[in-house]
Amino acid sequence: MxxxxxxxxxxxxxxxxxxxxxxxxxxxxxxxxxxxxxxxxxxxxxxxxxxxxxxxxxxxxxxxxxxxxxxxxxxxxxxxxxVPVSADAYSRYARTVQAEADRYGLGLSDSAPREDxxxxxxxxxxxxxxxxxxxxxxxxxxxxxxxxxxxxxxxxxxxxxxxxxxxxxxxxxxxxxxxxxxxxxxxxxxxxxxxxxxxxxxxxxxxxxxxxxxxxxxxxxxxxxxxxxxxxxxxxxxxxxxxxxxxxxxDESGASAPHQRALADPAFDTTVLTRAFTGRPARGLRNAFIDRYESLAPAGYPAVHHLTAPLRKAATAAGDQALMHLWAGTAYRQxxxxxxxxxxxxxxxxx
CATH class of the missing domain: 3.20.20.70 (Aldolase class I)
Structure with a gap:
């Protein structure tokens, strides 16, 4: 038509x-x-x-x-x-997620808020x-x-x-x-x-x-x-x-292989809105990172995005779906x- x-x-x-x-x-x-x-x-x-x-x-x-x-x-x-973030809130969150970054040798807690x-x-x-x-x-x-x-x-x-x-x-x-x-x-x-x-x-x-x-x-x-x-x-x-x-x-998508696999994986059975990854509300497949940090994450964009970006990149390279931002709308099963x-x-x- x-x-x-x-x-x-x-x-x-x-x-x-x-x-x-x-x-x-x-x-x-x-x-x-x-x-x-x-x-x-x-x-x-x-x-x-x-x-x-x-x-x-x-x-x-x-x-x-x-x-x-x-x-x-x-x-x-x-x-x-x-969305400005206070230095104290940023530092607290950086220290909190450092536990995940340690496994990849990343020093997130040493970073300063990056606003651009x-x-x-x-x-x-x-x-x-x-x-x-x-x-x-x-x-x-x-x-x-x-x-x-x-x-x-x-x-x-x-x-x-x-x-x-x-x-x-x-x-x-x-x-x-x-x-x-x-x-x-x-x-x-x-x-x-x-x-x-x-x-x-x-x-x-x-x-x-x-x-x-x-x-x-x-x-x-x-x-x-x-x-x-x-x-x-x-x-x-x-x-x-x-x-x-x-x-x-x-076939033409640039989404990572772990992301694409998660969309079809029965283990990922719901989507949620979260600011844990970027400090701004975004919908993705519910995973361990969201469960652990959503209640602790400050509002703060793009500072929180830049804070977690190295961790998300390392997790994607390792195929670690627990720590990735698996963005998805509610119709993801389609x-x-x-x-x-x-x-x-x-x-x-x-x-």
Whole structure:
């Protein structure tokens, strides 16, 4: 089915030749690869490169790789919205998790809090100087001047939101559309208030609420695992949907082998929201690290992320799933080993 044949499908997609109302979400940290983005586009969908946690130069290189394939694509950027952590809270947590780091010879407790903006200005310069069809923002809403500069460059600008109030703020900033993320999503929540609990709401209900609040086009994300989930989100008022976790086991995924195995392992039987790994709420498979440290972890992003990053990297290299951040949404059991194109297409069989 073509985009123009789908009721409510936004011209933002159809003008790019996108046929499927299921997009490939950006997964920072390696899950999304240029190959996955290209495969999504060739399937009639569109994917987003993840700018988070990578140097601006590497982002530019990946953009060139995808652009050389002649397909439309987007880029997702972490907008600065830091959660400061006190030196005392940081030091206590560093000393606590040092027990896990000792097995890998890592001195986490000697580190000082690292606060940075993930090369924000440099990445905006790359995107303004070498425009892509779509850019989306997560964690924070950029200054309206940044939104305006991207739009002048010919880019459609999206903002990730988790509530109607966030949707209103994004609309005031001048964005073209919204990615509505429900609490069932894997990985980091896009919430603008990470120090507050996430509301428990179904994705269709959240979409319907935001649809009644703003008139911007909506892309629904979070917990989508079946064709029925896609249909429900579109019926609620979304122009398209977006999936991430379901693509983690695809042929083009960059997720680590231990992560991919965990998604299919019966021993991992639930997902939980945790800030134990990064100091910011994120959903992943429940494991020993979360059980031990969730109640002790301070809010503090990106400082806590940088603190635990060496431990998570060492654990991944060793295949130690007990200490890894196994990001996953609630529909993780629907992730299977197959080409990206097959995953995206099978989600539209009811449309």
């Amino acid at each position: 073509h985009a123009e044949e789908i009721p409510g499908m936004s011209r933002l997609l159809s003008d790019l030749g996108v046929e499927l109302p299921v997009l490939a979400a950006p997964m920072a940290g390696g899950g999304t690869t240029p190959e996955l983005v290209v495969a999504a586009a060739r399937a009639g969908s569109m994917g987003f490169l993840a700018a988070g946690y990578k140097p601006a130069q590497l982002l530019a290189e990946q953009m060139r790789t995808v652009r050389a394939e002649g397909v439309p694509f987007g880029v997702n950027v972490f907008a600065p919205n830091p 903006d993930d090369e924000w200005a440099a990445k905006i310069d790359v995107l303004v100087g070498s425009p892509v069809p779509w850019v989306s923002f997560t964690f924070g809403i950029p200054d309206p001047a940044v939104v305006a500069a991207l739009r002048r460059a010919g880019t459609t600008v999206l903002q990730s939101v988790t509530t109607a109030e966030e949707a209103r703020q994004a609309a005031q900033a001048g964005v073209d559309g919204l990615v509505v993320q429900g609490p069932a999503a894997g990985g980091h929540s896009a919430t603008l208030t990470p120090d507050r609990p996430l509301a428990s709401v179904s994705l269709p209900d959240l979409v319907a609420h935001i649809r009644s609040t703003v008139t911007l086009p909506l892309v629904a994300a979070g917990g989508i695992g079946t064709p029925a989930d896609v249909a429900a989100a579109l019926h609620a008022g979304a122009e398209a949907t977006m999936v991430g976790t379901l693509l983690l086991r695809t 992730a299977v080993q197959e080409p990206t194109a097959q995953t995206l297409r099978r989600l539209t069989v009811l449309l």
